[in-house]
Amino acid sequence: MTEGATPDLVVDLLGGDMRALARTITRIENRSGDYRDLVSALYPHTGSASVVGITGSPGAGKSTLVDELVSHYRENDETVGVIAVDPSSPYTGGAVLGDRIRMGSAVGDHGVFVRSMSARGHLGGLSTATVDAVKAFDAFGMDRVVIETVGAGQNEVDVVRTADTVVVLVQPGSGDDVQMLKAGILEIGDVFVVNKADLDGAERTAADLEEMLELRGSEERTRVGHHGAVEVDSVADDGETEDESDAWSPPVLQTVATTGDGIAGLATTLDGHRAHLERTGERESRARTRAAAEVRTLLRQDTADLVETELRRRGGIDEVAARVAERETDPYTVADELLGPLRDYLAEVND
Amino acid sequence: MTEGATPDLVVDLLGGDMRALARTITRIENRSGDYRDLVSALYPHTGSASVVGITGSPGAGKSTLVDELVSHYRENDETVGVIAVDPSSPYTGGAVLGDRIRMGSAVGDHGVFVRSMSARGHLGGLSTATVDAVKAFDAFGMDRVVIETVGAGQNEVDVVRTADTVVVLVQPGSGDDVQMLKAGILEIGDVFVVNKADLDGAERTAADLEEMLELRGSEERTRVGHHGAVEVDSVADDGETEDESDAWSPPVLQTVATTGDGIAGLATTLDGHRAHLERTGERESRARTRAAAEVRTLLRQDTADLVETELRRRGGIDEVAARVAERETDPYTVADELLGPLRDYLAEVND
Numbered sequence: 001m002t003e004g005a006t007p008d009l010v011v012d013l014l015g016g017d018m019r020a021l022a023r024t025i026t027r028i029e030n031r032s033g034d035y036r037d038l039v040s041a042l043y044p045h046t047g048s049a050s051v052v053g054i055t056g057s058p059g060a061g062k063s064t065l066v067d068e069l070v071s072h073y074r075e076n077d078e079t080v081g082v083i084a085v086d087p088s089s090p091y092t093g094g095a096v097l098g099d100r101i102r103m104g105s106a107v108g109d110h111g112v113f114v115r116s117m118s119a120r121g122h123l124g125g126l127s128t129a130t131v132d133a134v135k136a137f138d139a140f141g142m143d144r145v146v147i148e149t150v151g152a153g154q155n156e157v158d159v160v161r162t163a164d165t166v167v168v169l170v171q172p173g174s175g176d177d178v179q180m181l182k183a184g185i186l187e188i189g190d191v192f193v194v195n196k197a198d199l200d201g202a203e204r205t206a207a208d209l210e211e212m213l214e215l216r217g218s219e220e221r222t223r224v225g226h227h228g229a230v231e232v233d234s235v236a237d238d239g240e241t242e243d244e245s246d247a248w249s250p251p252v253l254q255t256v257a258t259t260g261d262g263i264a265g266l267a268t269t270l271d272g273h274r275a276h277l278e279r280t281g282e283r284e285s286r287a288r289t290r291a292a293a294e295v296r297t298l299l300r301q302d303t304a305d306l307v308e309t310e311l312r313r314r315g316g317i318d319e320v321a322a323r324v325a326e327r328e329t330d331p332y333t334v335a336d337e338l339l340g341p342l343r344d345y346l347a348e349v350n351d
Numbered sequence: 352m353t354e355g356a357t358p359d360l361v362v363d364l365l366g367g368d369m370r371a372l373a374r375t376i377t378r379i380e381n382r383s384g385d386y387r388d389l390v391s392a393l394y395p396h397t398g399s400a401s402v403v404g405i406t407g408s409p410g411a412g413k414s415t416l417v418d419e420l421v422s423h424y425r426e427n428d429e430t431v432g433v434i435a436v437d438p439s440s441p442y443t444g445g446a447v448l449g450d451r452i453r454m455g456s457a458v459g460d461h462g463v464f465v466r467s468m469s470a471r472g473h474l475g476g477l478s479t480a481t482v483d484a485v486k487a488f489d490a491f492g493m494d495r496v497v498i499e500t501v502g503a504g505q506n507e508v509d510v511v512r513t514a515d516t517v518v519v520l521v522q523p524g525s526g527d528d529v530q531m532l533k534a535g536i537l538e539i540g541d542v543f544v545v546n547k548a549d550l551d552g553a554e555r556t557a558a559d560l561e562e563m564l565e566l567r568g569s570e571e572r573t574r575v576g577h578h579g580a581v582e583v584d585s586v587a588d589d590g591e592t593e594d595e596s597d598a599w600s601p602p603v604l605q606t607v608a609t610t611g612d613g614i615a616g617l618a619t620t621l622d623g624h625r626a627h628l629e630r631t632g633e634r635e636s637r638a639r640t641r642a643a644a645e646v647r648t649l650l651r652q653d654t655a656d657l658v659e660t661e662l663r664r665r666g667g668i669d670e671v672a673a674r675v676a677e678r679e680t681d682p683y684t685v686a687d688e689l690l691g692p693l694r695d696y697l698a699e700v701n702d
Contacts, residue, residue, distance in 0.1 A: 036683040043681035284676065291682065292672035298686040299662075303654040306694065311650075321643035325635065330394035331642065332387040335649040343657065345696050 006034050010041045013140055018110060021140050028132045029117055039132045045139035047287075049081075050274055053147040053160035055185065056169030061195040065169065065257035065266075066148050070112055072267050073144050079111040081137030085118075085130055085149040085159050113137070127158040128297055131290075134162065157184060162290060164283065165273045167191045167266075170209065173201030186212060189250055190273050193266060197254035209252045217249060246280050248273065310338050357385050361392045364491055369461060372491050376466055379483045390483045396490035398638075400432075401625055404498040404511035406536065407520030412546040416520065416608035416617075417499050421463055423618050424495050430462040432488030436469075436481055436500040436510050464488070478509040479648055482641075485513065508539060513641060515634060516624045518542045518617075521560065524552030537563060540601055541624050544617060548605035560603045568600060597631050599624065661689050 012020035024042075027035040056062050066082060073080045117129055130147060137145045147163050149156045160166050168189035192213070194206045251269060255262030277283035311317050323329050363371035375393075378386040407413050417433060424431045468480055481498060488496045498514055500507045511517050519540035543564070545557045602620060606613030628634035662668050674680050 036687070040681045040683045044678050047678065287676040288669070288672045291675035292668050294682040295662075295668065295671055295675060295685050296658075298682050299658045299689060300651075300655065302686050302690050303658055304651065306690065306697065307647075307650045307654055310697065311646075317643045317646065318639070320646055321639045324642035324646060325638040327395050327398065330391045331645040331649050332391045334646050335653050336387070338650060339653050339657065342693055342696070345693070346657065346661065 006037050006041060009038065013042070013136065014045060016141065018113065021113060021136060022115075024136045025115055025133050028136060029129055031129070035132070039135055042135050042139040046135045047138065049134070049138040049142050049145045050165075050270070051134055051138075051145045051147065051163045052165045052167060052270055053149070053163030054167045054169060055149050055156055055160045056193075056195075057171070058150055060169040060171040061257045062148055062150070062169055065193070065195055065255060065263070066146055068257050068260050068263045069146065069267065071260075072263050074111055077111075078143040079141065080113075080144045080146065081134075081140070081142040082112070082114040082146045082148060083130060083133050083137075084114065084116040085126065085147060085156075113142070127162060128294070128301070130159050131162045131294060157188060161188050164277060164286065165190045165270055167193060167270070169193050169195050170205060171196050172199045172205045186216060190248065191266070191269055192250055192252045193262075194252065194254045195257050197262065198256050198259075202254060206252050206254060213250050213252070217247075246276070248276050307338070314338070357388050357392060360389065364393070364487065365396060367492065369464065372464060372487060373466075375487045376484050379487060380468055380480055382480070386483070390486060393486055393490040397486045398489065400485070400489040400493050400496045401516075401621070402485055402489075402496045402498065402514045403516045403518060403621055404500070404514030405518045405520060406500050406507055406511045407544075407546075408522070409501055411520040411522040412608045413499055413501070413520055416544070416546055416606060416614070417497055419608050419611050419614045420497065420618065422611075423614050425462055428462075429494040430492065431464075431495045431497065432485075432491070432493040433463070433465040433497045433499060434481060434484050434488075435465065435467040436477065436498060436507075464493070478513060479645070479652065481510050482513045482645060508535060512539050515628060515637065516541045516621055518544060518621070520544050520546050521556060522547050523550045523556045537567060541599065542617070542620055543601055543603045544613075545603065545605045546608055548613065549607050549610075553605060557603050557605060564601050564603065597627070599627050658689070665689070 009020050009024060013024055024038060027033050027038060054062055054066060063084075066084075070080050070082060115133065117126065117133060134145050134147065145163075147160060149159050166188050168185055168191070170192065172194060192209050194202050194209070196202070197206075253262060253266055253269060255266060257263070274283075277286065311320060314320055320334055324331055324334065360371050360375060364375055375389060378384050378389060405413055405417060414435075417435075421431050421433060466484065468477065468484065485496050485498065496514075498511060500510050517539050519536055519542070521543065523545060543560050545553050545560070547553070548557075604613060604617055604620060606617060608614070625634075628637065662671060665671055671685055675682055675685065
């Protein structure tokens with residue numbers, strides 16, 4: 001890493017240099033060089049991009065749908081950054097760009113930038129790297145950022161919920177909905193899309209989803225009635241209250257990404273959700289929640305690094321574990337020996 | 352907490368006082384008083400109990416099977432501690448004892464002690480509390496400790512793998528096997544039991560399991576062949592090598608817990624596994640692996656506590672998050688401000 005590289009890179013990126021954007025994201029993905037300073041420097045320039053997260057099981061047609069959505073935005077002269085996150089893929093960087101040759105309209109177009117990120121090398125830190133990459137796109141001036149991820153595991157949920165709006169993609173008759181319900185995906189979706197809506201079973205899948213969302217909605221309303229200040233009866237009498245009218249009911253859309261059917265409608269719905277977030281102040285409160293999560297995650301990762309360093313100074317975890325297994329010491333004593341001085345130091349500093 | 356309470360409690364517990372055991376486990380579960388000193392003091396007296404973890408989906412008949420296993424051990428004059436872990440249950444302490452009135456032979460029997468632990472109050476720390484409770488039983492002198500847990504989530508896997516031997520319970524024709532395969536339970540099972548073997552489909556379920564285990568076994572052998580020192584061909588020529596003969600192939604047993612059928616066979620298999628662990632030195636290597644995991648978990652929890660304390664000193668996470676959301680600062684700067692002094696201190700101390 002060269003001294004002074006970061007300020008130059010930041011200036012170039014903010015000035016619209018795409019190679020600077022690419023280099024920045026590479027550093028972010030590899031957690032290399034002074035990436036922390038880089039992200040800190042970009043941070044004040046973020047906050048204007050619309051960030052959409054799109055998830056769904058493999059085969060639901062996410063890539064095609066994202067490609068169509070990108071084309072739609074480009075037709076309206078909006079710039080778009082795409083982050084394709086595959087927690088299980090060993091491929092990074094160029095590979096997905098290769099796959100995306102099919103995204104004909106986007107090749108050679110400087111208003112769109114597609115980048116893949118994989119989980120290799122930063123276990124558990126994937127959501128941090130994704131969040132940082134979003135910041136780079138945002139500071140660069142991309143109007144839209146799309147985070148695309150596969151599956152419904154905890155990693156994917158963590159990644160996708162860093163977006164303002166979460167889209168969940170389902171394919172007809174796949175039984176995906178039940179799996180997603182289990183994984184907690186139903187709870188985080190703002191917009192649901194039954195893609196491949198020309199296939200048999202699309203209507204049925206959409207109806208099933210709507211039913212599940214209806215159930216979820218009424219459970220939430222009941223919870224408010226039980227624990228919150230809102231009295232359910234008076235709301236019902238009134239017919240329309242601010243609380244009722246400003247509640248977001250996740251819609252279930254149908255698309256055929258391969259033909260582009262329904263994509264414009266999806267884009268309109270996404271804008272509607274963004275407007276809803278702004279009107280209700282939820283955009284700000286979500287931003288605060290995300291900031292809190294980000295700070296906690298970083299602190300956890302950083303303290304874990306500190307602990308590893310301390311363990312190495314004591315001969316490494318294997319040495320320590322062998323002593324514990326032979327009952328020369330015990331886990332609590334080890335923890336106290338390691339962290340006691342820190343605790344004392346902090347207590348003193350803050351006295 | 353009274354001064355001097357811990358030494359007395361330790362002496363009483365080691366002396367065979369069951370009320371001291373109960374009080375100790377209550378402190379461990381509630382993480383209250385000087386539970387850390389308590390566990391540290393008991394630790395040198397641990398290491399002789401046989402610890403079995405039993406998991407399986409709800410309805411597989413775990414409680415009944417555990418009760419029968421306990422009765423079997425008691426008939427052989429062995430003492431048994433049971434920890435029933437329910438990560439989703441709000442009930443603790445007495446509740447399960449109440450449930451277990453059906454365990455007729457054990458009521459009023461001082462050679463058995465059943466205790467439930469729930470996840471309430473120590474999110475993520477359930478495996479730590481369970482491990483500590485096992486130590487209390489072990490130091491008390493229980494010959495056997497059984498950890499019983501529901502389901503196949505990550506929490507349950509973490510809990511059950513703290514045992515020497517892991518038993519996975521399946522019910523016939525439930526499709527459980529496929530779910531467990533996904534959850535990684537297949538990888539951690541040392542013994543598989545198809546309970547309710549008098550039901551239709553038991554043979555089929557057992558055969559399915561055996562097939563999956565066979566597949567897993569051959570994958571492992573292939574891995575050894577590829578990456579390890581063992582040459583697969585010469586092993587096959589030799590007919591029997593130490594590596595082959597000492598490999599543990601997880602057996603699939605069938606039981607009918609309600610009638611006691613197959614319980615004695617299960618107990619024999621568990622002893623066989625224990626003997627295998629000792630013969631191969633795997634008991635020691637597993638103990639070291641567990642010790643390492645325990646130390647890491649404690650360090651992670653303790654540093655997380657330190658971080659929370661520091662955050663509170665800075666006005667709390669909400670205050671910090673609001674400043675980040677308004678771009679007055681950024682997550683990396685916050686993390687550096689909080690942990691920088693610690694890092695400097697550690698570097699200095701160790702210089």
